[in-house]
Amino acid sequence: xxxxxxxxxxxxxxxxxxxxxxxxxxxxxxxxxxxxxxxxxxxxxxxxxxxxxxxxxxxxxxxxxxxxxxxxxxxxxxxxxxxxxxxxxxxxxxxxxx
Numbered sequence: 001x002x003x004x005x006x007x008x009x010x011x012x013x014x015x016x017x018x019x020x021x022x023x024x025x026x027x028x029x030x031x032x033x034x035x036x037x038x039x040x041x042x043x044x045x046x047x048x049x050x051x052x053x054x055x056x057x058x059x060x061x062x063x064x065x066x067x068x069x070x071x072x073x074x075x076x077x078x079x080x081x082x083x084x085x086x087x088x089x090x091x092x093x094x095x096x097x098x
Contacts, residue, residue, distance in 0.1 A: 064070035
Protein backbone atom coordinates (compact mmCIF):
# COMPACT_ATOMS: atom_id res chain seq x y z
CA UNK A 1 0.00 0.00 0.00
CA UNK A 2 1.34 3.40 -0.92
CA UNK A 3 0.59 6.56 1.00
CA UNK A 4 -0.45 9.56 -1.03
CA UNK A 5 1.02 12.98 -0.69
CA UNK A 6 1.79 14.32 2.76
CA UNK A 7 0.53 17.71 1.66
CA UNK A 8 -2.72 18.75 3.33
CA UNK A 9 -5.86 17.91 1.41
CA UNK A 10 -6.75 20.66 -1.09
CA UNK A 11 -10.00 21.36 0.74
CA UNK A 12 -8.08 21.88 4.01
CA UNK A 13 -5.71 24.28 2.27
CA UNK A 14 -8.60 26.18 0.67
CA UNK A 15 -10.52 26.55 3.93
CA UNK A 16 -7.36 27.55 5.81
CA UNK A 17 -6.45 30.11 3.13
CA UNK A 18 -9.97 31.57 3.24
CA UNK A 19 -9.73 31.79 7.03
CA UNK A 20 -6.39 33.59 6.89
CA UNK A 21 -7.55 35.88 4.06
CA UNK A 22 -10.78 36.72 5.86
CA UNK A 23 -8.92 37.49 9.07
CA UNK A 24 -6.40 39.66 7.23
CA UNK A 25 -9.17 41.54 5.40
CA UNK A 26 -11.05 42.35 8.63
CA UNK A 27 -10.23 45.70 10.22
CA UNK A 28 -7.69 45.19 13.02
CA UNK A 29 -9.67 47.17 15.60
CA UNK A 30 -13.16 45.89 14.79
CA UNK A 31 -14.57 42.40 14.37
CA UNK A 32 -18.27 41.98 13.89
CA UNK A 33 -20.27 39.09 15.24
CA UNK A 34 -20.94 38.01 11.67
CA UNK A 35 -17.22 37.96 10.81
CA UNK A 36 -16.44 35.99 13.95
CA UNK A 37 -19.20 33.48 13.21
CA UNK A 38 -17.91 33.13 9.64
CA UNK A 39 -14.35 32.50 10.86
CA UNK A 40 -15.62 29.96 13.40
CA UNK A 41 -17.55 28.15 10.65
CA UNK A 42 -14.51 28.06 8.36
CA UNK A 43 -12.31 26.86 11.21
CA UNK A 44 -14.77 24.11 12.11
CA UNK A 45 -14.92 22.97 8.47
CA UNK A 46 -11.12 22.88 8.25
CA UNK A 47 -10.85 20.87 11.45
CA UNK A 48 -13.46 18.34 10.32
CA UNK A 49 -11.78 17.89 6.95
CA UNK A 50 -8.33 17.62 8.52
CA UNK A 51 -9.60 14.99 10.97
CA UNK A 52 -11.02 12.88 8.13
CA UNK A 53 -7.83 13.17 6.05
CA UNK A 54 -5.64 12.39 9.06
CA UNK A 55 -7.69 9.30 9.92
CA UNK A 56 -7.31 8.01 6.36
CA UNK A 57 -3.56 8.67 6.31
CA UNK A 58 -3.02 7.01 9.68
CA UNK A 59 -4.93 3.92 8.56
CA UNK A 60 -2.71 3.67 5.47
CA UNK A 61 0.47 4.07 7.54
CA UNK A 62 -0.73 1.49 10.07
CA UNK A 63 -1.33 -1.01 7.27
CA UNK A 64 2.15 -0.39 5.87
CA UNK A 65 3.77 -0.82 9.29
CA UNK A 66 1.94 -4.12 9.79
CA UNK A 67 3.01 -5.29 6.34
CA UNK A 68 6.60 -4.22 6.99
CA UNK A 69 6.63 -1.91 3.98
CA UNK A 70 6.60 1.48 5.71
CA UNK A 71 9.63 3.54 4.70
CA UNK A 72 9.52 7.12 6.03
CA UNK A 73 11.20 9.81 3.92
CA UNK A 74 13.23 12.12 6.21
CA UNK A 75 13.35 14.90 3.60
CA UNK A 76 9.60 14.87 3.20
CA UNK A 77 9.14 14.88 6.97
CA UNK A 78 11.42 17.93 7.27
CA UNK A 79 9.52 19.73 4.49
CA UNK A 80 6.21 19.05 6.24
CA UNK A 81 7.55 20.38 9.56
CA UNK A 82 8.65 23.59 7.83
CA UNK A 83 5.32 23.90 5.97
CA UNK A 84 3.38 23.55 9.22
CA UNK A 85 5.62 26.12 10.94
CA UNK A 86 5.02 28.58 8.09
CA UNK A 87 1.24 28.08 8.28
CA UNK A 88 1.31 28.54 12.05
CA UNK A 89 3.28 31.78 11.66
CA UNK A 90 0.75 33.05 9.09
CA UNK A 91 -2.17 32.23 11.36
CA UNK A 92 -0.50 33.92 14.33
CA UNK A 93 0.18 37.01 12.25
CA UNK A 94 -3.43 37.09 11.04
CA UNK A 95 -5.01 36.61 14.47
CA UNK A 96 -2.46 38.34 16.70
CA UNK A 97 -1.11 41.41 14.89
CA UNK A 98 0.77 42.74 17.93
